[in-house]
Amino acid sequence: MKKMLRPQLMLVFSLIFCLVFFSMQAYAQEKKCRLNIGASLHPYYSWAKNIVGDEANVTSIIPPGADPHAYQPMPSDMKKLENLDVVIINGIGHDEFIKPMLKAIENDKLVVINTSKGLPLIPVFGKHYAFEKGDKVSYNSHTYIAITGAIQQMQMIARKLGRLCPDQAPLFMKNARAYSMKLRNMLQSALMRIDMLNLNNLRIATVHDGYSYLFQELGIEVSAVVQPRHGVKPSARQLEDTIKRIKRAKVNVLFGELDYEKKYVDIIYKETGCRLYALSHISNGAYTKEFFEQAIQRNIDAL
Amino acid sequence: MRNANAQGYKEVIVAPLAAGREVLGLAVVLCCLFLLVGLRHVQVAPQEDLTAKKSYQIKDIRLKNQAPLLYRSLVGAVDSITWTYEAAGNWPDISELKIESLPPFVGDFLPTGLRGFSWEMHQGETWVDYYGFNKEAAQEEKQGADPLENSFILRIIDLQAGQYPYPYVQGAQEDRFTAQIWINPHIVDYSEGSLAERGWKWVVSGNAAVNGKVTESSGS
Numbered sequence: 223m224k225k226m227l228r229p230q231l232m233l234v235f236s237l238i239f240c241l242v243f244f245s246m247q248a249y250a251q252e253k254k255c256r257l258n259i260g261a262s263l264h265p266y267y268s269w270a271k272n273i274v275g276d277e278a279n280v281t282s283i284i285p286p287g288a289d290p291h292a293y294q295p296m297p298s299d300m301k302k303l304e305n306l307d308v309v310i311i312n313g314i315g316h317d318e319f320i321k322p323m324l325k326a327i328e329n330d331k332l333v334v335i336n337t338s339k340g341l342p343l344i345p346v347f348g349k350h351y352a353f354e355k356g357d358k359v360s361y362n363s364h365t366y367i368a369i370t371g372a373i374q375q376m377q378m379i380a381r382k383l384g385r386l387c388p389d390q391a392p393l394f395m396k397n398a399r400a401y402s403m404k405l406r407n408m409l410q411s412a413l414m415r416i417d418m419l420n421l422n423n424l425r426i427a428t429v430h431d432g433y434s435y436l437f438q439e440l441g442i443e444v445s446a447v448v449q450p451r452h453g454v455k456p457s458a459r460q461l462e463d464t465i466k467r468i469k470r471a472k473v474n475v476l477f478g479e480l481d482y483e484k485k486y487v488d489i490i491y492k493e494t495g496c497r498l499y500a501l502s503h504i505s506n507g508a509y510t511k512e513f514f515e516q517a518i519q520r521n522i523d524a525l
Numbered sequence: 526m527r528n529a530n531a532q533g534y535k536e537v538i539v540a541p542l543a544a545g546r547e548v549l550g551l552a553v554v555l556c557c558l559f560l561l562v563g564l565r566h567v568q569v570a571p572q573e574d575l576t577a578k579k580s581y582q583i584k585d586i587r588l589k590n591q592a593p594l595l596y597r598s599l600v601g602a603v604d605s606i607t608w609t610y611e612a613a614g615n616w617p618d619i620s621e622l623k624i625e626s627l628p629p630f631v632g633d634f635l636p637t638g639l640r641g642f643s644w645e646m647h648q649g650e651t652w653v654d655y656y657g658f659n660k661e662a663a664q665e666e667k668q669g670a671d672p673l674e675n676s677f678i679l680r681i682i683d684l685q686a687g688q689y690p691y692p693y694v695q696g697a698q699e700d701r702f703t704a705q706i707w708i709n710p711h712i713v714d715y716s717e718g719s720l721a722e723r724g725w726k727w728v729v730s731g732n733a734a735v736n737g738k739v740t741e742s743s744g745s
Contacts, residue, residue: 340600342593343585343730370594371601377601377604406628410626416636439636441591
């Protein structure tokens with residue numbers, strides 16, 4: 223009788239053990255800090271994903287195809303914002319749509335990470351010396367189109383997320399360091415390629431002032447910005463003005479945007495002999511973990 | 526008729542106020558006016574700008590040539606250094622930073638013009654200085670090249686460790702570390718003591734929102 227009971231008892235004990243073990247695990251999982259993070263721009267989504275891995279939920283505030291410059295918030299975006307713990311923003315003009323949303327939001331626990339805070343900024347092209355006259359300096363908001371700046375912003379995000387979830391802080395920092403290393407290697411490889419080029423007779427211009435941070439870290443001087451606004455189809459008059467500026471600045475290479483129409487490229491080439499290459503603005507497309515590094519690599523390849 | 530007039534009107538002589546009383550009255554009125562003006566001034570006058578630039582500070586937007594890039598690179602190195610300090614309990618030396626491939630301590634991550642910097646670590650009680658100087662650029666400058674800030678110091682202070690060098694800025698209360706970048710247009714040997722008194726300039730962000738109140742007096 224005793225012998226027959228033994229296997230049954232063992233089975234019961236095993237079942238109880240499993241039940242207690244899985245309950246404890248579920249409890250620990252429940253207690254574990256799991257942040258809901260929102261990103262106003264594509265790069266912030268990629269950086270946050272690389273920092274937190276699967277240990278937090280990362281979402282975008284605006285849909286993948288939307289243009290952050292002209293985006294009008296929808297009621298559904300507000301609802302999304304209300305459910306977040308953290309929102310990562312640019313803060314100096316590239317995600318203006320978020321400002322009224324943050325004002326209107328009824329979410330006291332929402333932590334706003336302003337990625338431009340603490341970052342060395344570059345004044346808008348042509349306004350470098352506004353401070354000499356005591357004028358207010360306007361800063362270039364494209365802080366995310368660069369590797370050095372990306373690393374600094376990402377480390378700041380990791381530090382702030384770590385403060386919100388102290389248990390996860392070591393993991394966030396480890397991930398941020400690993401990702402920083404990856405990005406630095408990309409920068410090093412780009413610099414090695416640029417070292418092999420002779421840039422002495424090159425005069426470079428950009429269609430709009432979005433790439434100053436990237437050009438600066440690569441040691442490339444930009445001679446002119448021909449059309450400060452972007453995402454706008456140029457009128458005949460604006461195109462004529464662009465051509466005049468290119469000629470005046472004696473530019474021989476022009477970096478435009480990926481969505482700059484080919485007919486304009488052809489006209490500029492015909493009129494000035496200036497070659498036009500496309501760079502990504504890194505704020506359009508699907509939100510993925512790899513989006514930032516892929517886009518910046520495409521930009522480096524174009525350079 | 527004259528008698529009737531004389532009876533109808535009564536001559537009243539009003540004595541003039543004493544000159545002293547008149548002056549006193551006027552003074553009281555003026556005092557009240559000044560008091561009101563003073564009160565209004567206190568009410569509407571702008572607060573003292575605690576973040577105003579000091580004589581030994583320079584805004585980052587004034588940096589020229591490739592100096593902004595080195596400045597940016599040093600700012601970007603701070604987190605990696607403080608993480609190592611927190612994990613290991615001591616400040617990483619230059620060889621450790623090189624192993625970690627951290628720019629600007631590894632020149633490969635910078636454009637050609639900035640690869641000539643040599644770096645040294647100098648440790649204080651609660652802070653560390655990473656001092657970099659570019660002898661190559663200084664030599665080129667003599668031959669007519671563009672001037673460049675030739676000496677940089679990245680100073681990181683542990684604000685929880687007690688005595689620290691002054692001046693410093695404490696950001697948020699929870700911030701354990703504060704970092705400063707100092708520049709000097711000349712090649713100067715590193716020496717102990719106040720950097721501000723030895724001609725160094727502390728680079729601060731041109732973005733006013735970033736700067737905090739500078740603490741200059743000593744005390745822990």
